[in-house]
Amino acid sequence: MKWIENLRDPSLLNRAFTPGSQSDEIVISNPLDGQQLCAITDDSAATIERVIAEAKQAQVAWAKQSAKQRGTLLRRWFDLILGAEDDLALIMTLEQGKPLAEARGEVKYGAAFVEWFSEEGKRAYGDVIPAPVNGRQLLTLKQPVGVAAAITPWNFPIAMITRKAAPALAAGCAFVCKPAVNTPLCAYAVAELAYRAGIPRELFALVCSHDAAMVGEQFCHHPDIRKLSFTGSSRVGKILMAQSASQLQRLSLELGGNAPFVVFADADIDAAVKGAMESKFRNAGQTCVCANRFYVARTVHDEFVSKFVAEVSKLKVGNGLDAGVEIGPLIDEAALIKVGAMVEQAVTVGAQIVCGGKRHGEIKSCFMPTVLVDVDHSNPILHEEIFGPVAPICVFDTVDELIAICNDTPYGLASYFYSRDVGTIWQVATALEYGMVGINEGIISTEVAPFGGVKQSGLGREGSHQGLDEYMEIKYLCMGSLH
Numbered sequence: 344m345k346w347i348e349n350l351r352d353p354s355l356l357n358r359a360f361t362p363g364s365q366s367d368e369i370v371i372s373n374p375l376d377g378q379q380l381c382a383i384t385d386d387s388a389a390t391i392e393r394v395i396a397e398a399k400q401a402q403v404a405w406a407k408q409s410a411k412q413r414g415t416l417l418r419r420w421f422d423l424i425l426g427a428e429d430d431l432a433l434i435m436t437l438e439q440g441k442p443l444a445e446a447r448g449e450v451k452y453g454a455a456f457v458e459w460f461s462e463e464g465k466r467a468y469g470d471v472i473p474a475p476v477n478g479r480q481l482l483t484l485k486q487p488v489g490v491a492a493a494i495t496p497w498n499f500p501i502a503m504i505t506r507k508a509a510p511a512l513a514a515g516c517a518f519v520c521k522p523a524v525n526t527p528l529c530a531y532a533v534a535e536l537a538y539r540a541g542i543p544r545e546l547f548a549l550v551c552s553h554d555a556a557m558v559g560e561q562f563c564h565h566p567d568i569r570k571l572s573f574t575g576s577s578r579v580g581k582i583l584m585a586q587s588a589s590q591l592q593r594l595s596l597e598l599g600g601n602a603p604f605v606v607f608a609d610a611d612i613d614a615a616v617k618g619a620m621e622s623k624f625r626n627a628g629q630t631c632v633c634a635n636r637f638y639v640a641r642t643v644h645d646e647f648v649s650k651f652v653a654e655v656s657k658l659k660v661g662n663g664l665d666a667g668v669e670i671g672p673l674i675d676e677a678a679l680i681k682v683g684a685m686v687e688q689a690v691t692v693g694a695q696i697v698c699g700g701k702r703h704g705e706i707k708s709c710f711m712p713t714v715l716v717d718v719d720h721s722n723p724i725l726h727e728e729i730f731g732p733v734a735p736i737c738v739f740d741t742v743d744e745l746i747a748i749c750n751d752t753p754y755g756l757a758s759y760f761y762s763r764d765v766g767t768i769w770q771v772a773t774a775l776e777y778g779m780v781g782i783n784e785g786i787i788s789t790e791v792a793p794f795g796g797v798k799q800s801g802l803g804r805e806g807s808h809q810g811l812d813e814y815m816e817i818k819y820l821c822m823g824s825l826h
């Protein structure tokens with residue numbers, strides 16, 4: 344574990360230990376080469392039960408603090424996260440694989456939610472309602488839901504936690520989170536920083552288990568957990584939604600996507616290529632909002648493909664710690680097999696590989712950036728979330744045809760299109776069945792705007808002022824006999 348000793352602050356990972364030290368351990372490995380990084384305790388159901396009980400108790404005192412007092416501690420946490428950027432980014436690249444520059448970006452992005460909700464918590468306004476009869480005063484209060492549980496994915500090991508923890512804590516909730524077993528170290532490090540900011544350990548608790556289903560069931564069936572926030576696949580989201588019915592828990596679900604990326608004939612092609620590169624290849628294509636399928640107007644198809652492939656071919660693939668690397672490894676062998684199989688299947692039904700299409704020649708944990716053309720709308724690769732650096736490109740002719748094929752999916756998270764015609768922009772933006780639409784932009788996520796999807800991409804919104812309401816209840820007070 345020499346790498347931990349070389350951190351600026353090794354105590355950030357004070358819960359990590361040398362693999363083989365105990366029987367109930369989870370070993371975390373580098374997805375690039377399988378090297379064991381360290382181990383953490385594999386928490387039992389009994390431990391999780393204790394953590395939930397402690398969180399419930401801690402939440403009572405936390406809710407009695409003013410929003411300003413809670414906001415002050417969150418602001419201190421924000422400053423500590425930014426101060427630990429070097430260590431957090433290194434930990435992230437080692438356990439998740441994304442290039443260091445992207446990891447630094449995620450540290451800042453994740454911290455931005457803490458900063459945002461350190462302020463938003465102070466704006467949890469109620470209403471005073473004009474009474475319909477004399478002698479009464481009507482008003483509403485916003486109060487914290489209580490103990491909130493969260494389950495988060497491996498692809499953004501800091502931002503997916505702070506995007507939930509920050510509004511929960513700002514609202515006055517306790518927060519118990521299970522991060523993905525591939526990437527718990529970033530979670531433990533940002534939690535350690537929260538404790539140093541003055542946020543109680545019992546109030547912001549992390550649990551980790553190899554048995555994710557057991558944790559999900561325990562969270563969903565626990566009477567003291569009033570809110571469940573999940574980010575991950577639509578498959579698991581549906582399981583959790585069904586399980587949470589037993590307690591009628593408040594739910595936030597940030598699930599899978601199948602983002603169309605559309606280039607109209609009147610688009611700025613160079614801008615579209617830039618946006619396509621940013622959206623498609625971020626985190627080696629392992630984001631829920633990555634462009635998943637490309638639709639290009641027939642008259643500009645060849646120009647777009649030529650310019651796009653020229654840029655794709657320049658991407659540097661390899662170890663995320665090496666300077667200039669833009670595409671790191673996929674998260675695990677299963678992901679590599681899945682992406683490779685999707686490309687092979689697409690080719691068997693007519694797609695042509697323009698570049699990439701296979702693993703890196705030497706670094707087998709990396710999949711080469713890939714562009715496919717001659718992809719028919721019926722090709723399966725357009726109807727599944729690829730979660731890899733593969734860009735299938737289709738041609739389209741009319742706006743109506745385009746809108747229909749974009750909406751022909753059970754998903755509805757992010758979507759993107761490039762056009763400079765205001766009539767086209769409003770027609771397409773209002774017709775797309777998605778929670779988020781990028782118009783002449785390929786990267787749209789920000790803490791100030793509502794992030795979330797429709798259809799099978801989820802429920803609720805994160806970030807923005809809406810994100811706080813996910814962790815609050817509205818109470819109506821009717822005060823009578825006021826003559």
Ligand SMILES: NC(=O)c1ccc[n+]([C@@H]2O[C@H](COP(=O)([O-])OP(=O)(O)OC[C@H]3O[C@@H](n4cnc5c(N)ncnc54)[C@H](O)[C@@H]3O)[C@@H](O)[C@H]2O)c1
Pocket residue numbers: 494495496497498499503521522523524555556557558559560574575576577579580582583596597598599600630631728730756801
């Ligand atoms: N909408 C978003 O904001 C967003 C963000 C990131 C990832 N995602 C989606 O997540 C998927 C990729 O991430 P992933 O592979 O980690 O997803 P996943 O659903 O397999 O796992 C997500 C989390 O759920 C846990 N989990 C797995 N099975 C569970 C069960 N039966 N009960 C309870 N918890 C369980 C995992 O341990 C992990 O912590 C993609 O579909 C991606 O689109 C969505």
Ligand SMILES: O=C[C@H](O)CS(=O)(=O)O
Pocket residue numbers: 498499502629630631632788794
């Ligand atoms: O992968 C899912 C993340 O929510 C993407 S983003 O970092 O919020 O854009």
